[in-house]
Amino acid sequence: MADVTFTVDGKKLTAPAGTLLIEACRKAGIEIPAFCYYPGLSLQAACRMCVVRQEKVPKLQTACTVQVGEGQSFITESPEITQARKATIELLLGNHPLDCPVCDAGGECELQDMTFKYGAGESLYVEAKQHREEQKWSPAVYFDRPRCILCYRCVRMCGEGMDVWALGIQNRGASAIIAPNGGDHLDCEQCGMCIDACPVGALTSGTYRYKTRPWEMNHVATVCTHCGDGCKTTLGIRQVNDGAEIVRADNRDKSGINGDFLCAKGRFGFDFVESADRLTKPLIRNAAGKLEPATWEQAIRLVASKFKEVRDRNSDKASSSSIGVIGSNTTTNEENYLLQKFARTALNTNNIDHERTTDYAGFAHALAGTTGRTASLRDTQTAKAVLLIGGNPTEEHPLLAWNLRTNFRLNQSRLYITTDSPIKLERQAIKSLQLPVGLESNGYEAFTEFLNGSDSAIEATSEAKSFREAIEAEESLIVIFGEEYRGQAIESLVKWGLKKAGVKFAYLGDYANSRGAADMGLLPNLLPGYVPVASPAAFTEEYIGLPTAPGKNAVEIFDAAGNGELGALYVVGSNPVATFGVNPAALKSTFVVVQDIFLTETAALADVVLPSASLYEKTGTVTNSYGDVQLAKKAADKAGVKPDFEIIVRIAGGMGIDVKKLVPFGKTNGVSADMGQSRGAQSGEADRHAVWLTANHLEPRLSPFDPLAVLDEIERLIPAYKLDRLNLFGGNDVASEPGFVPVSSIASARDLILPSHDGLFTSGILGAHTVALQELNQYQHQFEHPVVTETAAD
Amino acid sequence: MSTETMSIFSPQLAAKFDALVLKYPVKRSALVPMLLYAQDEIGYVSDAVIAEIADRLSITPLDVRNVATYYSMLRFKPVGKYNVQVCTNISCMLRGAYDLFDHLQGTLGIGHKGVTADGVFSLEEVECIGACCWAPAIQVNYDFHDELTNDKVDAVLATYRAKAKGATTNA
Numbered sequence: 001m002a003d004v005t006f007t008v009d010g011k012k013l014t015a016p017a018g019t020l021l022i023e024a025c026r027k028a029g030i031e032i033p034a035f036c037y038y039p040g041l042s043l044q045a046a047c048r049m050c051v052v053r054q055e056k057v058p059k060l061q062t063a064c065t066v067q068v069g070e071g072q073s074f075i076t077e078s079p080e081i082t083q084a085r086k087a088t089i090e091l092l093l094g095n096h097p098l099d100c101p102v103c104d105a106g107g108e109c110e111l112q113d114m115t116f117k118y119g120a121g122e123s124l125y126v127e128a129k130q131h132r133e134e135q136k137w138s139p140a141v142y143f144d145r146p147r148c149i150l151c152y153r154c155v156r157m158c159g160e161g162m163d164v165w166a167l168g169i170q171n172r173g174a175s176a177i178i179a180p181n182g183g184d185h186l187d188c189e190q191c192g193m194c195i196d197a198c199p200v201g202a203l204t205s206g207t208y209r210y211k212t213r214p215w216e217m218n219h220v221a222t223v224c225t226h227c228g229d230g231c232k233t234t235l236g237i238r239q240v241n242d243g244a245e246i247v248r249a250d251n252r253d254k255s256g257i258n259g260d261f262l263c264a265k266g267r268f269g270f271d272f273v274e275s276a277d278r279l280t281k282p283l284i285r286n287a288a289g290k291l292e293p294a295t296w297e298q299a300i301r302l303v304a305s306k307f308k309e310v311r312d313r314n315s316d317k318a319s320s321s322s323i324g325v326i327g328s329n330t331t332t333n334e335e336n337y338l339l340q341k342f343a344r345t346a347l348n349t350n351n352i353d354h355e356r357t358t359d360y361a362g363f364a365h366a367l368a369g370t371t372g373r374t375a376s377l378r379d380t381q382t383a384k385a386v387l388l389i390g391g392n393p394t395e396e397h398p399l400l401a402w403n404l405r406t407n408f409r410l411n412q413s414r415l416y417i418t419t420d421s422p423i424k425l426e427r428q429a430i431k432s433l434q435l436p437v438g439l440e441s442n443g444y445e446a447f448t449e450f451l452n453g454s455d456s457a458i459e460a461t462s463e464a465k466s467f468r469e470a471i472e473a474e475e476s477l478i479v480i481f482g483e484e485y486r487g488q489a490i491e492s493l494v495k496w497g498l499k500k501a502g503v504k505f506a507y508l509g510d511y512a513n514s515r516g517a518a519d520m521g522l523l524p525n526l527l528p529g530y531v532p533v534a535s536p537a538a539f540t541e542e543y544i545g546l547p548t549a550p551g552k553n554a555v556e557i558f559d560a561a562g563n564g565e566l567g568a569l570y571v572v573g574s575n576p577v578a579t580f581g582v583n584p585a586a587l588k589s590t591f592v593v594v595q596d597i598f599l600t601e602t603a604a605l606a607d608v609v610l611p612s613a614s615l616y617e618k619t620g621t622v623t624n625s626y627g628d629v630q631l632a633k634k635a636a637d638k639a640g641v642k643p644d645f646e647i648i649v650r651i652a653g654g655m656g657i658d659v660k661k662l663v664p665f666g667k668t669n670g671v672s673a674d675m676g677q678s679r680g681a682q683s684g685e686a687d688r689h690a691v692w693l694t695a696n697h698l699e700p701r702l703s704p705f706d707p708l709a710v711l712d713e714i715e716r717l718i719p720a721y722k723l724d725r726l727n728l729f730g731g732n733d734v735a736s737e738p739g740f741v742p743v744s745s746i747a748s749a750r751d752l753i754l755p756s757h758d759g760l761f762t763s764g765i766l767g768a769h770t771v772a773l774q775e776l777n778q779y780q781h782q783f784e785h786p787v788v789t790e791t792a793a794d
Numbered sequence: 795m796s797t798e799t800m801s802i803f804s805p806q807l808a809a810k811f812d813a814l815v816l817k818y819p820v821k822r823s824a825l826v827p828m829l830l831y832a833q834d835e836i837g838y839v840s841d842a843v844i845a846e847i848a849d850r851l852s853i854t855p856l857d858v859r860n861v862a863t864y865y866s867m868l869r870f871k872p873v874g875k876y877n878v879q880v881c882t883n884i885s886c887m888l889r890g891a892y893d894l895f896d897h898l899q900g901t902l903g904i905g906h907k908g909v910t911a912d913g914v915f916s917l918e919e920v921e922c923i924g925a926c927c928w929a930p931a932i933q934v935n936y937d938f939h940d941e942l943t944n945d946k947v948d949a950v951l952a953t954y955r956a957k958a959k960g961a962t963t964n965a
Binding site for chain 2: 167169172180
């Protein structure tokens with residue numbers, strides 16, 4: 001819209017016509033206080049805190065509802081306005097319990113702040129306090145009624161933001177109260193957004209309440225470890241005897257890829273870090289066959305010597321090494337990269353895989369040679385049109401669902417959904433098409449054919465045809481699909497989309513770093529950046545002794561173990577025994593090393609168990625489902641555990657591997673070169689890493705345990721990970737570009753992909769160890785969920 | 795309407811609701827009239843009423859409660875067969891409404907919002923019922939009785955008591 005010029009407190013401001021005054025002022029650095037106003041939600045104008053004087057208008061106006069127009073003039077601070085706000089505060093405090101010393105919000109309460117700023121020393125308005133006991137609405141949400149100032153933020157957040165409508169207002173006048181749908185309990189997605197939105201301490205968090213005060217915590221922004229959306233979460237950290245504990249998770253500063261949003265897992269599911277089940281000491285299987293605690297030195301020495309022994313025993317058969325390595329979906333990119341480099345160069349094997357939840361290799365291959373065809377998670381918040389195929393984002397990708405809803409609400413985006421069963425997001429869809437289930441072929445593949453014009457592929461009803469026509473008519477479109485598409489199916493869908501200029505893709509995976517695990521080459525046939533091991537290109541020079549025959553995948557590794565052909569198995573942060581249903585007897589004659597945060601089914605079978613740090617206890621980058629790379633920062637700490645990165649380096653060191661070749665660190669970066677000054681960047685003999693560092697104005701890393709040294713190498717070797725470091729280290733998400741992939745055949749076996757389908761309250765290995773999520777899961781199980789077809793929005 | 799077969803309302807009212815829903819661009823706009831009609835038939839807004847109305851309008855029961863609790867003329871507990879509403883606003887008050895209310899409390903043996911043991915009468919003190927010219931006035935269900943005195947009220951009660959008896963003996 002056209003810009004208009006108006007005056008606020010004597011200052012000339014410019015903003016698009018129709019902007020709310022409160023927003024225009026905030027952008028210009030003039031803060032107007034408000035309780036009920038919340039950006040992005042519908043207007044309430046209930047609290048009267050944002051009153052301003054508008055020229056030629058007889059009464060004070062609410063800045064949250066006034067739209068700016070040409071030539072208007074406003075005053076936002078004057079004795080009159082201060083008096084009005086003082087009166088508002090006085091009324092709000094009329095029934096407020098003033099229990100700030102015990103209230104959870106004390107120290108970060110908007111009412112408290114406003115009272116300091118505008119509150120009166122004494123009150124003319126006296127009312128008997130209506131005390132009510134606090135109520136437990138659910139294991140996650142508590143309600144303290146007298147503290148509530150009826151700003152309706154929670155009601156709107158739950159209804160408009162989450163599309164759950166679990167909260168409402170009951171009664172009129174002085175007896176009005178916020179009430180949950182069950183009368184005295186909440187039946188909702190338990191996201192806890194209402195707690196964050198609450199400007200006072202009326203809604204408090206079940207996991208945080210009465211534990212600490214805001215100023216006693218350190219606040220560390222890191223990446224949530226649960227699903228593939230990779231929300232930024234701010235962890236409140238407090239020092240404890242054996243390290244640092246997490247007491248709260250939220251995203252109150254509204255920064256990062258997820259803005260306001262955080263789901264139940266991100267907000268409440270951090271207590272696995274403090275679980276009593278955590279491994280805190282290395283375990284070694286003794287002569288009696290029992291795992292018993294050992295020191296790190298003993299464990300590393302044993303693992304290193306065994307790995308070396310098994311590797312050297314098979315050194316003649318380089319291609320069919322008898323060591324297998326299974327990586328993780330929740331360790332950082334640096335760790336994944338290092339793990340595969342360690343496997344390939346130190347263990348001399350390509351037998352490396354991870355628990356694949358989606359076929360990222362197939363996706364990268366389908367997009368090879370194109371650029372700008374992948375959608376970042378941020379794009380889903382502004383896209384004009386989105387085609388969602390399969391899956392249920394509300395359950396499995398909460399942030400994506402939030403973005404799609406927000407985009408619909410604020411930008412009237414057009415959402416097309418085609419699934420095999422009804423999903424909640426259809427309430428925001430302009431068109432939805434239910435695919436027939438139980439077809440001989442995959443119904444989703446048939447849908448691609450249908451998109452391509454084959455009317456016979458699915459039952460071409462007029463509804464289906466109009467669905468296709470509407471999609472064809474869209475100039476720009478984000479196509480979001482999930483594990484329903486694998487291998488060839490991705491290829492044909494992407495091919496369909498690439499024909500149109502404005503189509504972008506997003507491929508949904510499961511865990512915090514599933515995408516990163518694939519991107520970093522935890523695959524038997526592909527190196528980092530999906531470079532085939534058979535033609536390693538740039539990696540030839542970097543990876544000395546790289547075997548060039550594709551290794552065994554996870555299933556083949558366990559088959560080999562079953563046949564007694566696997567000498568050693570190294571499992572990092574995953575539980576393949578449970579996931580792949582491996583018969584424990586198969587690992588009888590294999591030396592098994594598991595490093596994990598819990599004693600999983602796999603770890604219970606291991607000869608050596610190494611306690612590793614969780615994602616909240618280390619630094620590194622992770623890549624979400626959409627290829628957005630974010631920096632995870634160390635928040636919590638636990639005595640006895642080590643980051644996976646350090647463990648791998650220590651094992652390599654124990655094996656006598658030149659650690660400088662594995663992790664480029666130190667002034668000379670592992671090569672006794674002259675940093676490249678005399679021979680130049682083009683010289684093959686120069687230290688490429690050092691030259692690259694210099695060219696990119698980066699400092700050499702001084703510790704072999706510094707994961708960022710490997711990030712340097714990742715950036716150098718994987719074109720997709722040319723990252724904007726200023727943004728990355730500033731805590732922002734940086735999109736990677738999977739298009740930089742060699743165009744060569746990538747065949748992926750369909751049956752290897754095991755999606756986890758974690759719901760709102762479950763999370764792989766971690767879910768079983770977080771009490772908060774378990775409680776929520778149990779609690780939520782008692783309710784049925786009718787699908788409400790019409791939203792209650794006015 | 796698929797809900798018809800399961801309705802807690804009479805077939806006439808259910809049919810009325812079906813027609814009502816179609817009158818508005820958005821279904822939920824029919825909420826307040828539906829609540830009023832439902833209260834007339836069932837006597838009060840019960841949980842079952844809330845559930846069925848929510849279902850008919852495809853909104854949550856909570857949404858129905860949000861609206862229903864705003865209106866003081868909707869009730870959530872059963873009242874007597876005859877609900878006696880005594881106006882005590884200014885005109886009635888000046889002409890002895892409180893005497894009348896006290897008298898009714900004594901005669902019926904119940905207080906504000908009380909229900910007699912036999913369920914025939916309930917008593918309520920209410921805001922203006924719009925009969926200032928003939929104050930003091932009471933409203934019994936939808937009937938007005940004005941320019942009352944204690945004696946007149948006794949006579950009014952007697953007619954309803956008789957009606958209630960007639961209804962029970964006839965039944």
